[in-house]
Amino acid sequence: MRAVAEAGDRTAFAALYEHFAPRLKAYLLRLRVAEDVAEELTQESLISAWRRAASYDPVQASVSTWLFTILRNKRIDRLRREKRPELDPNDPALVPDPEPAADTQMMALQDEAQLRAVLQTLPAEQLHLLQLAFFSDLSHRDIAERENLPLGTVKSRIRLALARLKQLLETS
Numbered sequence: 001m002r003a004v005a006e007a008g009d010r011t012a013f014a015a016l017y018e019h020f021a022p023r024l025k026a027y028l029l030r031l032r033v034a035e036d037v038a039e040e041l042t043q044e045s046l047i048s049a050w051r052r053a054a055s056y057d058p059v060q061a062s063v064s065t066w067l068f069t070i071l072r073n074k075r076i077d078r079l080r081r082e083k084r085p086e087l088d089p090n091d092p093a094l095v096p097d098p099e100p101a102a103d104t105q106m107m108a109l110q111d112e113a114q115l116r117a118v119l120q121t122l123p124a125e126q127l128h129l130l131q132l133a134f135f136s137d138l139s140h141r142d143i144a145e146r147e148n149l150p151l152g153t154v155k156s157r158i159r160l161a162l163a164r165l166k167q168l169l170e171t172s
Helices: 002-007 010-030 035-051 063-083 102-119 124-134 140-147 151-171
Strands: none
Touching: 010 035, 010 063, 035 063, 102 151, 124 140, 124 151, 140 151
16 A cells, blocks of 8 residues: 555556455445445545545555445445435425416515505504504514504504505595
């Protein structure tokens, strides 16, 4: 392994490959890994060993232990990839909703403009309470505390404002 690590000796690596490739593949086959997958993982492991030969430390482990650890990690990576399948770009949940038709967009803009105009006709205290309830998402009790008003007053002003909005939107 030193010749492979220090000099990039291809002959030494070929000998290493010939010795360990069958053993690595046989190990995977004993684990009931499909033969084509075992072959692929063996190849990937030995290529990885070639690329990382300089990181091999004989003090920490033997060559066989190092190679089998690389193989084990490759197998774990493969199992994880298989458990997380690729996303299907045609999955209906991933396909964005189509743009609304131009006439639908135009009608929505007109409705929004009409609502804004009608809102401006409300008395200021009713408009303010509606904004707090719908845009600030405050409860009637929170609005009453915040504005220092009785709860009944808040409820009646909001109810009056909604009734007025309904009436004005229906007539326009």
